[in-house]
Amino acid sequence: MTTGEAADNRQAWLRTVAADVARLDRSSSAERAADILRRSITEGALPPGAQLSEVELTEVLEVSRNTLREAFRLLTHEGLLIYKLHRGVFVPELDEADVVDLYRLRRVLEVDVVRGLADREPELPAARLEPLQDDVEAAEAAALADRWPAVGTANMRFHQHLIGLADSARMDAMTGRLLAELRLLFHVIAAPRELHEPYIARNRALFELLEARRYDEAAANLNQYLLESEVAILAAFRAR
Amino acid sequence: MTTGEAADNRQAWLRTVAADVARLDRSSSAERAADILRRSITEGALPPGAQLSEVELTEVLEVSRNTLREAFRLLTHEGLLIYKLHRGVFVPELDEADVVDLYRLRRVLEVDVVRGLADREPELPAARLEPLQDDVEAAEAAALADRWPAVGTANMRFHQHLIGLADSARMDAMTGRLLAELRLLFHVIAAPRELHEPYIARNRALFELLEARRYDEAAANLNQYLLESEVAILAAFRAR
């Protein structure tokens, strides 16, 4: 291991520790309430268009209205809820234009990250790819077990980890929001298997290109991947 | 005017009306308080590192603590404040890594928007460039009057309008946050003239390339522009 890799590993470790500390610190009631709501939304329990009543949720979540409203704000920022003044909060209903918008941003960010790896100084340590490998294998395992929602989750994590290679806190945050919104879309699509299955091999191919440090090929591959994925989602969306 | 342009103009008009409606609707106290605080921060009245006391601001802004905290949340989401649990809200102190991060994202987004104009279908109507022209001229006028903060504001608006050409609500929102954070940086730099003066001619040159529909040249120009700007800011930052 070169000294450059050692320094890079150390930096990666510092990032994970900081994330853990932040997670422990946030015993805030608002964030806990937001966690529960986030799960309900991304898992589809609260379908797009649903309104979230304040009085109802204060009883279920056992927090005050003020705290609940703070949780609403958090999720609004993530794109998982929208506020309508004097009317309440709703789960957003995304349309085809949103699909196009989300995929445009995904392409811009993810392709740039991969392309940027070529010029990276020092070179990306091999250990940084481990989370991606884990995600690829998790998706493959879940597919064998017919657990398609888990395949979707692993796919999301793969792309989040991919962006993480750029060491950009702001890109990480943006990607988190983008992927959360994408999950909103997935729930209006009927066939989870047809939707998620193609990603498995795609992600492995991309991972192997990254492992071989063929970054330009990987970027081109990823761009095509995302273009085709967008078309597939749009088609499934129209056929709903 | 082709029918394509007419449809495009109509869409642009719908967007401005929607923006006006949204602006009128937001009579919410929290957002008004956030507006005032936002100005104070971006104009430098509240320097990086400053703590915002709740009791103090409830008296000044004449809102309740709960409403003030909602305003804090709004600004936190824009990157203009950071929350430290049980310690309060502070104006962030950005460092050199943040400069690099912010400029990387600016380059990715802005260059992609300009490059994307080449493939746009239908072609960009000339009227869409008018806001950019206004910003260029506003910057030139402010420079003649020695009003350098106004030059900086016009420059910000130029880049926001540039991103607006992509018709992507999410890019608009991201850019808003990025530029707000950038303003945070400008206030720790001593010389406003040396900082903002180079942008004036740069923006005009870029605008004219766009007007001539030489999008690839414009994209290359913009990329170089942002790279040099980053270097300049980093230098000024180290010399503070």
Added chain:
DNA sequence: CTTGCAGGATTGTTGAACAATTCCTAGAAT
């Protein structure tokens, strides 16, 4: 079919209260 108008429900905002945590300071121990 549209328009106008109650009144009932929901959200927006406030102020006070208490709990939890951090900050500050004075004094004790070394």
Added chain:
DNA sequence: ATTCTAGGAATTGTTCAACAATCCTGCAAG
């Protein structure tokens, strides 16, 4: 002189109850 500790002051986190402002519903009138 420095470090450590205890405890009180100050600040933030959260709840609650109340009221104001706004929106939605249904119905009556044109």
